[in-house]
Amino acid sequence: MHSTADSPLSEPLPTRDVDRSDDAYRQWLKEAVRKVQADANRSADTHLLRFALPEHWGIDLYLKDESTHITGSxxxxxxxxxxxxxxxxxxxxxxxxxxxxxxxxxxxxxxxxxxxxxxxxxxxxxxxxxxxxxxxxxxxxxxxxxxxxxxxxxxxxxxxxxxxxxxxxxxxxxxxRATDWRGNNNIAESIYRQLELERYPEPAWIVATAGTGGTSATLARYVHYMQFDTRICVADPENSCFFEGWTTGRQDATCDSGSRIEGIGRPRMEPSFVPGAIDRMMKVPDAAAVAAVRALEGVIGRKAGGSTGTGLWGALKIVAEMLAEGRTGSVVTLLCDPGDRYLDKYYSDEWLGEQGLDIAPYARALETFLGTGQWPACDRTAD
Missing domain, CATH: 3.40.50.1100 (Rossmann fold)
Known part of the structure; x- marks a missing residue:
């Protein structure tokens, strides 16, 4: 059940003889909007971090660090x-x-x-x-x-x-629909502005993950609106229906169990997920996501959440494809939230054992790829 214009959760439409312009409410509303807008005015842009890759690959990988927002994500x-x-x-x-x-x-x-x-x-x-x-x-x-x-x-x-x-x-x-996807300092506009002085200012790919689907919709719409050649990929965790819904075209796709990767993956196709706007999807094993997020700490010195690991694995796979094809360019993914929220999960070997997740093959594969450029044979990523 969702709140819509005619649902019991929305305000009833006023009749012509009802005065909804109560002065106290209007003053409260103006002050509430001012406070929310002031929060944005006090906020600086989030960082675009480089994930170090061998220089001779000719490929740059970045993470848009959204964990630096005041609420951490x-x-x-x-x-x-x-x-x-x-x-x-x-x-x-x-x-x-x-x-x-x-x-x-x-x-x-x-x-x-x-x-x-x-x-x-x-x-x-x-x-x-x-x-x-x-x-x-x-x-x-x-x-x-x-x-x-x-x-x-x-x-x-x-x-x-x-x-x-x-x-x-x-x-x-x-x-x-709540986010202005045409610009106004949304995440897409911010990424392109921060890439202006890089050697590949227009990324070949942006890799996102989907919980509501709103971020991937904003990124894809902005790319189309600005007529960029960037492609948008969505990396989906194991227990989620987005990948199946996108590949089959079924809007009624469902999944029987909840996602182990908090914040992304859904048991149904959400209204804010816009499959027609994106170019590619991957189904990333949860063990690969955890291995990726642990590897990330070794590169940038910081922990991040499992959704970051899911997107990072997808981004590294795309980097490997570009490298194998002799293409240069840049790839961007997201650092969604900090890892200290998940010390009892993705950074706990006990939790991994309880979930039956063996990250060792994926960790070794990432180490091999980053050292040699050879993508792992153990990869079970579907796309």
Missing amino acids: LKHRLARSLFLYGLCNGWIRPGRPVIEASSGSTAVSEAYFAKLIGVPFIAVMPRTTSAEKCRLIEFQGGQCHFVDDSRKMYEEAADLAVRTGGHYMDQFTYAE
């Missing part, structure tokens, strides 16, 4: 856009809670903006969400509402909004 941009969208549509009201279905990072960022404008926030999330993400949501003043089955998050969030009189933000529907 790529989702800070989305949460800001969703709050402005909800406020300007009249859906977010003083004193009423904002409710979101989220596996973590979006909820952390939305809790921040809810606190900023003074409304309650409730995150509906799987019980398996990392303890650190729950702590961060609560640190921002939000509440965590758990479900045992991740596929029930949407329904529970919608029902909770009805019961509390709040607004179900519904990132999975509104992510692709």
Whole structure:
């Protein structure tokens, strides 16, 4: 269930004799919008980091470091856009809670903006969400509402909004439309601006991962709008239906189990995932993603989350293809959030054992590739 113009979660359309221009509400609205816009004005751009590759390859690899946002992830941009969208549509009201279905990072960022404008926030999330993400949501003043089955998050969030009189933000529907994909300092425009002085300023590929699908939609639309030759690839984790839906063209594709890679992968085709806009998809083994994110620490000296590892594995595979074909150019992927949120998961050998994930073959393969340029024979990436 999603909040739409005629659903019980949206405000009813006013009749002609109803005055909705209450002065106190309009003043509150103006102040709330000002506070959200001021947050953007205080924020500097995020860094574009180089992933060192052998110079003679003639290929440059970059990571757009979204972990430096004040709430620590790529989702800070989305949460800001969703709050402005909800406020300007009249859906977010003083004193009423904002409710979101989220596996973590979006909820952390939305809790921040809810606190900023003074409304309650409730995150509906799987019980398996990392303890650190729950702590961060609560640190921002939000509440965590758990479900045992991740596929029930949407329904529970919608029902909770009805019961509390709040607004179900519904990132999975509104992510692709709340962001201005034509520019206005979105992530795509930022990437191209930061590449202007590099030797390959127009990347051959940008590799993203998909939770809502909003980021890949923004990147792809911007590339088409600006008439760039860049291709967009989406790397999907194991327990997700996006890859199957994209390859088969089925909008009703589903997956029976939840993703082990928090923040990406979905059990259904989300409304904000725009398959027609992207050029390629990969199905990346979860063990490969964990191996990649651990290898990343050895290159840049920092930990990152599993979604970063999924995208990085896909980006390195594309680098290998370019190298084998004798092509030069640049590839960009995303550093989505910091690894300290996942010390009990992707950086825990005990958790890997519980999940039955053996990352050793992928770790050796990455070491071989970065040393010799030979892509691993163990690769089970599908595309």
